[in-house]
Amino acid sequence: MSGVLPDAPEPVLELTGVGVVRGRAVLLADVDWVVSEGERWAVLGPNGAGKSTLLQVATGALYPSRGTVELLGEVFGRADLRELRTRVGESSAALADRVPARETALDVVVTAAYGVLGRWREPYDEGDLAQARGLLHRVGMRAFEERRFGTLSSGEKKRVLLARALMTDPELLLLDEPAAGLDLGAREALLRLLTGLAADRTAPTSVLVTHHVEEVPVGTTHALVLARGRVVAQGPVRSVLTGEHLTAAYGLPLAVEHRDGRWAARSVPF
DSSP states (O other), X not given: OOOOOOOOOOEEEEEEEEEEEETTEEEEEEEEEEEETTOEEEEEOOTTSSHHHHHHHHHTSSOOSEEEEEETTEETTSSOHHHHHTTEEEEOHHHHHHSOTTSBHHHHHHGGGGTOSSOSSOOOXXXXXXXXXXXXXXXXXXXXXXXBGGGSOHHHHXXXXXXXXXXXXXXXXXXXXXXXXXXXXXXXXXXHHHHHHHHOTTSOEEEEEESOGGGOOTTOOEEEEEETTEEEEEEEHHHHSXXXXXXXXXXXXXXXXXXXXXXXXXXXXX
């Protein structure tokens, strides 16, 4: 044996002492968090815990009141955020609300190449269109490329937005509650897709925000639990998604089960 240790994975996202205060409301407080290359993170917590705020800070959509943010090796305040955002794929309910209802599924995906919503006069070559079609095929939406976004079901919209998030071959993928509002079948279909991404070594490092442990995909490597803007626990997923940590976050006694790579939580008597 040579005794040479393998190189540690490079940080993709690093928050140090990050706080977000708006008026008297503390949205985030003293958050230290490092997401390294190849990791698949889940961020959990109750309503108002600061999960979506955390993602907004991570993309530069919201500047912290204090602390530092480093994304893909660039420190906020010294970096060109417009260029950085092209290297990050995002999907959220807020993004879905901004997509023009008459836009076709294909155009929703391909316009990510220019970072715009709504196709107008941007030039797209056959390579762009082929890539967009390939991504729609990957998420099971190839037959829907000419369907208008506004006519799609909630689950179909989530899949199209996931394809859009992958259009620019991002180095970091941020998914804000991708399974929210889906029925059981649509949720499980989406989680199967996300499980495939988690297992794909060529897929980008990812962060998924959810309220529910049942929506954590198989293959998730790490988890962060927030409550009232503060970190309750973070680290390898099996050490974080415990009854103790979720009880502390959600404020009621919870038992957590892990079976076949999936998680479930239920309340227990006091």
